[in-house]
Amino acid sequence: MELTVAQPCPTCGAEIVLREDERLLRCDYCDVNNYMVHSSLPRFLLPARLPTHIQQRDLFYLPYLRFKGVVYTYGGQKVRHSIIDTTRAGSGLEKIPLSLGLRPQVMNILPVTANTPGGFIKQSVAAKTVFKEAAKLTTVVSGSRKNKFIHMAFIGESLSRIYLPVYCHRGALYDGVTRRMLLEEVVSDNLEALSVAGRKEWEPKFISTLCPGCGDPMEAAGGSLVMICTNCDSGWLEQGGRFEAADGLTVKGSADCGYVPFWYLKTTTAGAELASFADFLELTNQPVMIRKSHREKQLAFMVPAFKANPRTYLQAARNFTLRQGLFPDGERTFKGHRYPVTMPSGEAAQSIKSVLAFCAVSHVKIRELIGRLSFTVAAPKLIYLPFRDAGHDVIQEQSGISISAAALKYGLKM
Ligand SMILES: [Zn+2]
Ligand SMILES: [Zn+2]
Incomplete structure (x- = not known):
């Protein structure tokens, strides 16, 4: 309700x-x-x-x-x-x-x-x-x-x-x-x-909705937690009763795409050796060749920054976490159609263990470890990815990963 x-x-x-x-x-x-x-x-x-x-x-x-x-x-x-x-x-x-x-x-x-x-x-x-x-x-x-x-x-x-x-x-x-x-x-x-x-x-x-950067009015469509100032192209998140600049990057897409927000959560783990992306691939038994680049990359989860039904949420979190290597570096901009951020990073961080278990191909190792594991997220980052509308689904442009269009209740373009 x-x-x-x-x-x-x-x-x-x-x-x-x-x-x-x-x-x-x-x-x-x-x-x-x-x-x-x-x-x-x-x-x-x-x-x-x-x-x-x-x-x-x-x-x-x-x-x-x-x-x-x-x-x-x-x-x-x-x-x-x-x-x-x-x-x-x-x-x-x-x-x-x-x-x-x-x-x-x-x-x-x-x-x-x-x-x-x-x-x-x-x-x-x-x-x-x-x-x-x-x-x-x-x-x-x-x-x-x-x-x-x-x-x-x-x-x-x-x-x-x-x-x-x-x-x-x-x-x-x-x-x-x-x-x-x-x-x-x-x-x-x-x-x-x-x-x-x-x-x-x-x-x-109550706090003022004037941009702390330039003093212009900010907007937040669809109840987004991120307030955007189009005048100075900045995004802001409330923290401890004031607006702080949002740590957000946008992966550039085609001219008529819509940008959907994800939390990029770099984690440190206690209770198990789970520091690199390679450790994650091994623990969850992914059928991929472990490369040197996997070993050098710190483990990070990439989960939706918007509310969705639990099945869509888990599937998207798994697909984007596993294929995070496909996305080019983002730019610091808040221009273009933005889907609202409706999931705070703290809540997203609480889902990490469930996402980890959902990623498992074989559960033998995770079953053993999960009770002992704990994750800490230091600096959650927003990453906006470009999606295009394909009728029943919306499709992420670089990876081809699709999400049911119904999961985006405000529509791809606001
Ligand atoms: Zn009034
Ligand atoms: Zn501004």
Whole structure:
């Protein structure tokens, strides 16, 4: 499910409705654009619909954790994947609904601010524990006797906390959205003791969308994480609350191509001798002749920098990683049609072990090693590759590798 957020414009206060993964706020009223930076765990609430005898300040908010993304498991033979998209209670209170169900997607959720009246019940169950419970609902984790796995990764598209408003009335606890009774008996003093007021640091921050290089307005089509300035031909990524120049290269293509972004992740490995591209080819048992150039090349993975279904993602990551030698050096430019970067490099890095296992032709060596392996990525680099439209597929110009056109939901040319 895709959630929509009713976010007030930080400049004029007008309500802007946007997708939860969008960062660029375009205000039609004051014509100012702002880029939104969330705290580590964004917090939202379901809007309450209160009976007249209840005030906003009497509300308590029960925390639910929202997980949306892909769970990858590897059992030593095959990488399996499941989409996870759920909310799970994090308050530890008994007998309250375990999940918010479909409710968050039928209403616009609101950002939590320091001024939100009411008490926020603290999360008492560790996020890891909540996630484990949620993951059990997926097919790759449930029935684990049959599908025993030795590696699991969660590539989170959205991780957030959504609060359900509740209120006490005559000793009972009520849902503040449906007004249905949740618990027959509840002591509001106990809830009071478990709760805290909203905090400033929970609020999103906003940064200017003027180019740090030249002061012109930047653009980011399709919710891209990379803001582009066409005036000085530069790209920018938010890091720690400010825009830093994106380390990006573009492999030149034909005149009417579209450029699709990939993360080039140079890795250092602990737990195994896996330093060069040759080590990778040997470990995954590729049917290729190992050359001197393979031995001299540091291992790097090349994975999509855009969100795609897990099968497409894994196949593209394997194909581009294996054939990365085919691409000529890129240029520093952001001109031309750009497909949006929608996958942060940190998430891409978390998929490396699953990609490695997916690359394996024979699993004997990897099965042994995977539990001990850990990868570190020092400086993720963006590489834009030229693709041309071939109807059902888009085809990468230098390598001939194709990706289903349906995987690029915004289309090759924006
Ligand atoms: Zn505005
Ligand atoms: Zn500029």
